[in-house]
Amino acid sequence: EVYPYRVDLENCENEPLRHIRVVQSFACLIAVDSDTLIVRHVSENTDRFLGLHWEEIIDRPLSSIFNRDLTEQLSIGLGRENGFESLNPIQTLFTVNGQQLLKNVIVHREGNRLLLEIENSADDFRTSGYQQILARAVARIQNINNHNRLFTETAAILRQLTGYDRVMVYRFDKNYNGEVIAESLNKDKNLEPFHGLFYPHTDIPKQARELYLKNRVRLISDITVPPSNIRSSPQAEEKYLDLSMAGSRGVSPIHLEYLGYMGVNNSLSVAIILGDKLWGLFALHHYSPKTVDYGLRNLLLFLGQIFSGHLSMQAAGSYREKTLTRNLVRLALGEHISKTRDIFTGLTEGSYTLMNIFAETSGAAISFEGRVETMGETPPTDAIQKLTNWVTNNGVDHDSLIYTSDSIGKEYKPFQSYCDYAAGVLIIYLNPDHADWICWFRPGLSRKITWGGKPEKELIVSEQGTRRLGPRRSFERYVETVDGCSAPWDQGEIDTAYTLRITIINSMIQHYSEVKQTNE
Ligand code: BLA
Numbered sequence: 168e169v170y171p172y173r174v175d176l177e178n179c180e181n182e183p184l185r186h187i188r189v190v191q192s193f194a195c196l197i198a199v200d201s202d203t204l205i206v207r208h209v210s211e212n213t214d215r216f217l218g219l220h221w222e223e224i225i226d227r228p229l230s231s232i233f234n235r236d237l238t239e240q241l242s243i244g245l246g247r248e249n250g251f252e253s254l255n256p257i258q259t260l261f262t263v264n265g266q267q268l269l270k271n272v273i274v275h276r277e278g279n280r281l282l283l284e285i286e287n288s289a290d291d292f293r294t295s296g297y298q299q300i301l302a303r304a305v306a307r308i309q310n311i312n313n314h315n316r317l318f319t320e321t322a323a324i325l326r327q328l329t330g331y332d333r334v335m336v337y338r339f340d341k342n343y344n345g346e347v348i349a350e351s352l353n354k355d356k357n358l359e360p361f362h363g364l365f366y367p368h369t370d371i372p373k374q375a376r377e378l379y380l381k382n383r384v385r386l387i388s389d390i391t392v393p394p395s396n397i398r399s400s401p402q403a404e405e406k407y408l409d410l411s412m413a414g415s416r417g418v419s420p421i422h423l424e425y426l427g428y429m430g431v432n433n434s435l436s437v438a439i440i441l442g443d444k445l446w447g448l449f450a451l452h453h454y455s456p457k458t459v460d461y462g463l464r465n466l467l468l469f470l471g472q473i474f475s476g477h478l479s480m481q482a483a484g485s486y487r488e489k490t491l492t493r494n495l496v497r498l499a500l501g502e503h504i505s506k507t508r509d510i511f512t513g514l515t516e517g518s519y520t521l522m523n524i525f526a527e528t529s530g531a532a533i534s535f536e537g538r539v540e541t542m543g544e545t546p547p548t549d550a551i552q553k554l555t556n557w558v559t560n561n562g563v564d565h566d567s568l569i570y571t572s573d574s575i576g577k578e579y580k581p582f583q584s585y586c587d588y589a590a591g592v593l594i595i596y597l598n599p600d601h602a603d604w605i606c607w608f609r610p611g612l613s614r615k616i617t618w619g620g621k622p623e624k625e626l627i628v629s630e631q632g633t634r635r636l637g638p639r640r641s642f643e644r645y646v647e648t649v650d651g652c653s654a655p656w657d658q659g660e661i662d663t664a665y666t667l668r669i670t671i672i673n674s675m676i677q678h679y680s681e682v683k684q685t686n687e
């Protein structure tokens with residue numbers, strides 16, 4: 168059994184990926200107690216890597232298996248704050264069938280356990296001058312200023328570096344559906360391009376995505392080779408090891424099936440993390456067996472970080488630029504209200520108006536002390552009034568006093584008929600009782616999404632008649648048209664809405680104090 172629990176796939180999100188009971192065949196795994204260094208878990212394939220049967224290893228101290236040099240390195244790692252990060256891989260000679268072989272030992276700390284993975288070390292990797300290639304790759308990525316070129320060129324660089332048949336830059340949307348936004352292909356293989364295709368969030372379930380935040384590189388080395396079972400000592404404290412950090416963690420049987428349907432033999436993915444969120448993946452496919460040295464995986468991890476850094480710098484630059492422009496308009500509006508002493512004139516006349524502050528505004532409306540004015544193209548004022556009441560009564564966050572939607576017709580049916588010019592809406596309430604408000608509208612965009620296959624799971628009936636859900640088998644194109652959605656309101660725009668609200672309230676305080684003075 169590869170899993171400690173029965174997995175029936177009614178719900179992919181519950182598959183216990185971390186606790187899988189197998190490792191991939193490219194490594195063997197040994198887990199030791201971090202205090203005593205006694206082996207408590209071991210994979211069955213140790214002969215191939217260490218020349219020792221797993222039964223000769225379990226419940227024995229590490230020092231009887233490894234040479235002194237290696238056990239000394241382990242105690243150095245145990246004493247370090249950042250653990251084994253800077254020591255990995257520890258290169259050691261093992262005698263297998265009378266031959267001395269150099270292996271990579273990769274160590275991670277996991278609670279009271281040390282996980283040791285032993286892999287072959289590729290000669291071509293050690294001799295190929297990767298340092299230089301890396302330096303050049305970093306310099307090239309850092310010199311790319313254009314957003315779209317950044318993706319395409321990085322894909323090409325990664326293919327050159329790794330020799331994979333297909334390298335994709337895969338970006339998640341806010342619901343974790345993914346899009347292939349750039350791709351580099353081996354021209355000799357006549358591969359069908361995936362560039363521009365969308366894949367449903369269910370293809371990479373939540374717990375699989377979360378693992379990328381901890382362990383950023385995932386190699387699935389050869390889907391045709393059976394994995395190796397992990398054996399545990401009866402004296403082990405825990406029955407099931409947590410393999411989150413293990414590079415050789417066995418692969419979900421469902422995902423293996425999926426890759427098989429795609430015709431892929433080997434898949435390598437590297438997390439692209441922005442802030443603390445998974446932004447996307449580099450997804451690499453190969454159509455025949457391929458070994459990937461730990462050193463190369465480490466290098467890809469590093470390039471992923473360089474790429475993320477570069478991306479977030481570009482994003483920060485464009486955020487700053489847009490914020491500056493919006494702030495300029497905001498200040499001009501505030502000043503105009505103060506000067507004209509009238510909120511309507513201040514916001515609707517002059518060189519800057521409500522129509523200028525947010526991009527792609529089709530129309531805007533103000534309601535203040537019972538009077539309503541509109542600009543541009545808007546639904547009728549009584550419809551807007553009803554919308555603002557509906558928002559008030561239906562789950563606006565009362566503290567925030569701001570509401571946004573990029574598909575209001577889906578949330579509030581009466582607005583369906585206005586979605587040509589009012590699919591998106593942003594409302595700011597000027598006072599806590601929601602009596603006065605300003606709102607902006609955005610036009611609906613009709614968008615075609617090409618899915619790389621219908622976003623559905625398949626019911627698979629086995630020969631024994633058991634039924635389960637599996638990955639879909641079809642990757643045939645499927646085009647969906649999405650209507651009734653506007654461009655999204657981004658965080659920068661929402662931030663501007665908050666500050667604009669304060670600017671306007673300050674100007675109104677002036678207005679009220681003047682009204683009060685004239686009345687006295
Ligand atoms: C994992 N699914 C993945 C991964 C990718 C995809 C990239 C990460 C592991 C890897 O690099 O292979 C999906 N790969 C894609 C997509 C493209 C691609 C969309 O190249 C597009 C070009 N998968 C399903 C269903 C389930 C499922 C229905 O389709 C669940 C029942 C599960 N996918 C699944 C699981 C993993 C996964 C469990 C984690 C595999 C693992 O790490 O062990």
